[in-house]
Amino acid sequence: MFVSDVAPAEAAPAWLQELNPEQHAAAVHDGAHLLVLAGAGTGKTTTLAARVAWLIEQGVAAQRILLLTFTRRAAREMVGRAGALTRAAPGGGARRVVGGTFHAAAHRLVRAHATSVGLAPDFGLLDAGDTADVLDLVRQEQGHGDTGRRFPRKHTLADIYSRTVNAQRPLRDVLTEDFPWCEEHADALAGLFRAFGARKRALGVLDLDDLLVFWRALMRDERAGRHIASGFDHVLVDEYQDVNGVQVDVVAGLAAHGCTVTAVGDDFQAIYGFRSASARHILDFPQRFADTTTVTLERNYRATQPLLDVANAVAAQDDEGFPKVLRAQRDGGQRPALVFCRDQAHEAAEICDRVLAAREQGMLLREQAVLARTGHDTDLLELELSRRRIPFVKYGGLRYLEAAHVKDFLALLRLTDRLADELSWFRVLLLLEAVGPSRARRALDRLLAGGLTTAAQLPARWAQAREELPASAHEAADALVAALAACGDDGGRGAAGACAERLRDALAPLVRAHYADGAVRMQDLDAMCGLAGEARDLRTFVAELILDPPASSSDMAVPPHLDDDWLVLSTVHSAKGLEWQSVHVIAAYDGNFPACMAAGTSESIAEERRLLYVALTRARRALSVYVPRRYYHRPNGRDDGHGYGKASRFLAPDVQALCDVEHLADDPGAPGAAVAPADAPRITVSVDDLFV
DNA sequence: GTTTCAGCGTTTTTT
């Protein structure tokens, strides 16, 4: 059924009529570029989905719409909603919209134009961990680290590199501003990073930053840029406040070749400065893109006014940006709770109590969430939840791809696509019994000498290479190679699942032998096989895993049953764009909000404020913010080092006045309640702990 | 050359 069959041709369809005037204006904007400044909870997704649907109904072919989002999940949701609105539109409706993250789109386009940027069409992808490993390799080759004890660690190296590339600023400036403790190594770092670039080219791989940089290079090339842009009429960019300069250049390149740009975002929610994103870009959008129409959405459909009053008060502390005041469209509601607890254990217990109480009242666990500044802020809570057998999933924090056995398996999967993938071979060979770096190196040299491109070459080459390995390693190694050969040259096309299972079975003995908890780890690999079975081929599967890793370890598991219910734990960053009926913000003490190491510049303080703002605006009905009075400085320390904290400086007296402040019974701060919490001494001395 | 173990340092957020 066509929408035009339902409604008279001159009347707008129902889904357009349901939009408020601002949303409507954005959805049906017809003309040059469009900027939508959408406050939290103002129906941004609805509006963007409606715009996609409207464009399609206007006759724009879905595949000529490029929708760039922050996560693939967001793209999926947007396309799904647009599809529901236009389900009868010709040409398959919205499903053919090209949607995904900047990195995923870059991957697709760079692969399509690989040869024109000097890459082999089967170039490999480095995930964050691989990038750090290659940097570490280069660092060792350059002889750093043996001597100066204070040379940056590999993950720090990766951070510095990424920051520099994405900000497009000279290394020296980045060091001075963001990594002053590494400044003394400026020369060594410059050399190291140049060598890193050369090494990546030699290995035939790109890291995540390269994807953006190469895409931009394509856009800057007259022919390639025109060709890419000619594939699209409209580019829609979600979360524009979190783009960096390279991404802006890409969008501008598309616009220069005739694409119309719609950017949606909220400068108050810019929280990715550490990735060289800047809210500057959304504020400067009208200057950068000629004839921009700007629409502002301020009507909030998510929360109630008492919650928004607090969020607005926090936002008002910022003196930059577009002034915006969120107004609730729903009536009533309770004030947020600001809960002072004795310590983090008390905080964890209290949250469990309240979550269970809400559950008793009929609020499902998955309608509630606990948001934290860092992944480990919820450590104690996780213990307590497990103890009480409250199911939960954790988003953000520890990542799947960082587990050693997952990397091992991934390396094996990559080999099906690129037999010459040196890094992956190296990793796999090291798993073998009595095989270390030097034997692996020698075997690898013989295996890859003169290039190894087809599976047909593999048996003969392997016969050579295995001579470098001790006999004890032969059985397992032969099994691996046999499994690889069985996967053939097609990268498991059409049979990715079967291929993955074959490789998993060959890897199993090694994983069991190499890791104490090998049996448990194999379950993760089983889950990966399940996912691989749904992918087109293993190359696609690996790329998707790297470009859009599962947000939580449970994402890897079997699809959960509908009646399963669990509490959501998430970092604030990972909670972006999501909402829950009830939100608990944990560990809101000064030193965490803002994080003490972010206390340097006023801009980094402002970003921490926005982070709290994002957390506060995730709630629909109930919001609780927790401040532990006593917290551990070194979360892992043996020395019982703890500090006495006060509430986040962002929870200023005027903000607290908008909350129901609770001092829990055994909160040592309670007796001195005459002292306003925000004015409490920073250092408190107490021996109460001796007497509990 | 490989494996193992002791000691050290540890600045959050993620595509």
Added chain:
DNA sequence: ACGCTGAAAC
């Protein structure tokens, strides 16, 4: 508590 590095044992 952990992960990584460096030095000693196998």
